[in-house]
Amino acid sequence: MGTQPPDAGTRPLALRLRLWRNRMIAKPGFRRWIARLPLLRAIGNAKANTLFRLTGGFIFSQVLLAGVRLGLYRALEKEALTTACLSDRLALPEERIRLLLRANAALGLVIEIRPDLWVLDDGGVILAADRGLDAMVRHHAMLYRDLIDPDQLLRTGAAQTELRQYWAYVREMGADGPKPAEVEGYSALMRDSQAMMADCLLASHDFARYRVLLDVGGGDGAFLAAAADVHPGLELHLFDLPAVAQRAARHLDALGLGARTHVHGGDFSRDPVPGDAECVTLIRVLCDHDDSRVETILANLHRSLRPGTTLVIAEAMDGSSDGARLSAAYFGIYFLAMGSGRCRSAREIAGFLAATGFQSIRILATPNPLIASIVTARR
Numbered sequence: 001m002g003t004q005p006p007d008a009g010t011r012p013l014a015l016r017l018r019l020w021r022n023r024m025i026a027k028p029g030f031r032r033w034i035a036r037l038p039l040l041r042a043i044g045n046a047k048a049n050t051l052f053r054l055t056g057g058f059i060f061s062q063v064l065l066a067g068v069r070l071g072l073y074r075a076l077e078k079e080a081l082t083t084a085c086l087s088d089r090l091a092l093p094e095e096r097i098r099l100l101l102r103a104n105a106a107l108g109l110v111i112e113i114r115p116d117l118w119v120l121d122d123g124g125v126i127l128a129a130d131r132g133l134d135a136m137v138r139h140h141a142m143l144y145r146d147l148i149d150p151d152q153l154l155r156t157g158a159a160q161t162e163l164r165q166y167w168a169y170v171r172e173m174g175a176d177g178p179k180p181a182e183v184e185g186y187s188a189l190m191r192d193s194q195a196m197m198a199d200c201l202l203a204s205h206d207f208a209r210y211r212v213l214l215d216v217g218g219g220d221g222a223f224l225a226a227a228a229d230v231h232p233g234l235e236l237h238l239f240d241l242p243a244v245a246q247r248a249a250r251h252l253d254a255l256g257l258g259a260r261t262h263v264h265g266g267d268f269s270r271d272p273v274p275g276d277a278e279c280v281t282l283i284r285v286l287c288d289h290d291d292s293r294v295e296t297i298l299a300n301l302h303r304s305l306r307p308g309t310t311l312v313i314a315e316a317m318d319g320s321s322d323g324a325r326l327s328a329a330y331f332g333i334y335f336l337a338m339g340s341g342r343c344r345s346a347r348e349i350a351g352f353l354a355a356t357g358f359q360s361i362r363i364l365a366t367p368n369p370l371i372a373s374i375v376t377a378r379r
C-alpha cells in the first residue's frame, strides 16, 4: 500500500458508500433529521451511548477499581444490602457510596432492587466470584499509568514502563533468570487468573488420551492442577524459569499433587525441555514474545520433543468474533506497553508452527474466544 490515499475514481463501491455515509453523519443537520425519526433515533442514540462509554472509559474503569479495592462486590456476594449498611461496612460516607453504587448500576454491575437496597447484577457476580478478574483489575493500575501518554507510547514504544518491570522475563535475563522476588507478582496474577482459561482449554481438547502432560511456561501450575482434577490418571510435568519452577513445586505439593508432579527449571528458548510427554501445552506464552523469539522457542521445542508429541497452544488470539476482536484490541495495547509480544491470529500461529516443522496443524474452536483460541500440532 502506498502512502497516498486511493484516487477518488478508483475507490471501490463499499468505500465510496462509507465515505458518503461519514460525510452525512458529520453534518449536524443530518443528525437532527435522524433524531426526528423514531427508529433511526434509537440507532443514533445507541451509537451515541457507545461513544460516550468510550469517552468516559477512564471514569468507568476507575469506578470498577474503586469497587474492587473497597470490597463492594464481595460485600454483596451473598446478600442484598442497604446503602446505609454498605456505608458502614465499607467505611464510606453514605452519599459517596450511593454515588459509587449508582455508577455501578449504570455499568451493569449492581441493581437497585428498591430504593437504597442493592444486589449484584451479572457482571458484579463474576467480579465477586472470580479472584483472577479481581487481580486483573487491580494490576491495571500499572498499565493505566503506562498509558498516560498513549500517543507518545505509540511513537516511541515502551522503554521504561511499569509493565516491563513487572513482567521480569521480557527484560534481559541473566543465566539463572529472574530472582524469586521478581516473579512473585506476575506468577500470583497468572495463577489467580487461570480458571477461565483452563475451563476453555479443558472443554476444547480431550486430555484423557494422554498419560504424561508437560506445561511449558506453566507458572505456578494452576493449569496442571485444573487438568489433574478432571483427569486423575495424568502424570504432570511443568517447565518454567528456575524461580517460578520452585514456586510451582511448592504450590502443586500444597495441593496434594506432589507425587504426580515433576517440575523442571530452565529457559524454554535454549534449554532442552523433557521429551517424554505425549502432550505439551503452551498457555499464554507465545503472545508475550516478539516474532523472532517465538521462532526460537518453537524451534527449541521441536528439537526437544519426540516425534508424535501433541503441542497445544492456547491464548487470546485475533479473529473475527466480537470476543477475539476485543481481546486483540486490548492485548495489542497491553503488549505495546509491556514492550514485547503481539496478539496473533490462529492462522499466524499456525504459520510459525509450520515454518518450524510441526505437522497436522489444527485450529480448534473454544467456548469463549475472548479468553482463548487454540492451535494444536504434531511434532
Ligand SMILES: C[S@@+](CC[C@H](N)C(=O)[O-])C[C@H]1O[C@@H](n2cnc3c(N)ncnc32)[C@H](O)[C@@H]1O
Binding pocket: 169, 183, 190, 191, 194, 197, 216, 217, 218, 219, 220, 222, 239, 240, 241, 244, 266, 267, 268, 269, 282, 283, 284, 285, 288
Ligand atoms: C504469561 S505467563 C503464563 C503462565 C501460565 N502458562 C498461565 O497461563 O497462567 C508466562 C510464563 O512463561 C514463563 N517464561 C517466560 N520466559 C521464560 C523462559 N525463557 N523460559 C521458561 N519460562 C519462561 C514465565 O515465567 C511465566 O510463568
